[in-house]
Amino acid sequence: MARTVFRNANVIGYTGRQDLEIVDGVLVRIAPTLPGTEGTDLKGRVVSPRFVDSHMHLDKAMVPCDEDPCGLLEAIRRSMTYFDAIPADRLVENITQRSDRLIQMALRAGTGTIKTNLTIGGALGWASMESLCLLRERYRRTMRLLSAVPCEVGEEEEFDRRVKAGQIDFIAGYPSLARDFRRELDRIFALALKYDLPIDLHVDESDQPNIDCFLYLLEKTIQTGLSGRVTCGHLTALSAPGLSEDEVKRAIELAVRAEVSVTTLTSCNLYLMSDARRDPTCVKRLMEAGVPVSIASDNARDPLRPYGNADLLQEALLTAQVHKLAGENQLTQVFRMITENPAANCLISDYGLREGCRADFVLLDAQSPAQAILRGGGVLLRYADGSLLETEQPF
Ligand SMILES: [Zn+2]
Incomplete structure (x- = not known):
């Protein structure tokens, strides 16, 4: 004994x-x-x-990046260019090796659960999921690895098969990048209902004071009865200059009613939006209104963010500084943003x-x-x- x-x-x-x-x-x-x-x-x-990192991109971790920052869409394009150059039969191995390094860093930093967003389709196919399956086996006892997966157009059959195989934990999506965010959200919510899956979205990463996508998402959450099962990532438009005080107040009130949670990706937003005068989402106001906020790493050492150690205490300190959260009471709440709040958005019942x-x-x-x-x-x-x-x- x-x-x-x-x-x-x-x-x-x-x-x-x-x-x-x-x-x-x-x-x-x-x-x-x-x-x-x-x-x-x-x-x-x-x-x-152990900490819960509820928004990462393991498949892009450590993808080499240029020295110059380039904004969201160009950074995504550069990542995809990297994948295009890798022979198809080497993709799974390549993703697994890079992801593995980040998981090791996360373990060392005290993290016990990672929810990773997977890129699906195109040159990548389902290589990211194949890699995640290998990593789940490798880290069976030490790291809980949850997946947030978009159902890309043309991949519906394979998505169906992967859901049935138990590989998909959350439906991911990028509604504000779609041509019509309402149609895209309708499609995502229909899939969530069909498969009984929770939703975790990149709501917006915009400099524009336009929260129509967020408001529609909140209405859909209430209408479909999916309250408590929707997580809103980034949500930077909510703090964009130009949005009226009243619009922000009403949106946050609706978010409380819809019982959504919010994940702030402070480091990534600060890097990708460095040329515009703006902030990551309004963490303090959301927190004070009772919206559960989580802090997560997002990208790490790749074209979307050339920094990151998968260290949630670092991310928490940066978030506290950016939003001027200080003192015992507020910092205790920030600690919850890397523990019980993300555990709740990951639907971990035995945390x-x-x-x-x-x-x-x-x-x-x-x-x-x-x-x-x-x-x-x-x-x-x-x-x-x-x-x-x-x-x-x-x-
Ligand atoms: Zn992300």
Whole structure:
């Protein structure tokens, strides 16, 4: 029997210091004082369920990028040019190798779940999904890998087959890039109802103060009864200069009614939109109104963003700075944006530390969630599925 005891931990979800007992990989007890004196004194350090990165693009990770920033559409084109040059029979291997590096970085940074958006069709075909299937097997015990997949026109049959094979977890989509966003949203919502799948969209990444797409999406969510199953990514138009105060207020009220969640991709938006005078979505206002906001990495070291370490504490600190969120209370809410909020948008029902669950958590070198964000990078230990995780050095 393997037994480990930790004492005096600040366990997320519990009040006051707690002791933890792990027996054969199972967290058998969490209590203020366990009998005996053995174990490691954590001196009030934070023990948190592993982080959830609810919006990444593993298939584009580490695609080489030029030095000059170029905006969203050109960056997508450059990524696709890279894929076009790879022989079809090498694509899966190529995607898997690059994705693997990012997953290793995420593991080291304390992440336990990644929801990745897949690019489907064209030269890529379904290579990204083939790669994800391999990675799911490779990381079966250490990283939960969820997929958000668009049903591209012409790929409906294959999409159907992949849904039935259990490979697709979320319907993805880019409605504001479509010729007619209403028709595109109608199609996406119809698919969600047909397959009983939740939705995770790139709503807009626009500099224009036009939130018609977002408003239509909210109406569709209410009409179709899909409240609680729709996540809105980016949503940068909501903070575009030129939108009236009243329009923003009404949109946020409708978002609360529709029970959607929002994912902000701060780093990527700051990079891709650097030439325009604008901000990522209005995190503070959404948060204050009660819309659950998540922070995620989006692209990493590719033409859409040449930076990124798959490190959610870094992303959280940047987001806090951009939106001027400070102090214990607000930073605690920011910590929820990389833990329980994305766990909810990923529909993870067993998230959190409870007696009887497998030991799956990180030990942080901080005494509060707020301090963990301010200090950054302080992941001391990682447990995954009951085992202490050894991770490689970052690249
Ligand atoms: Zn994205």
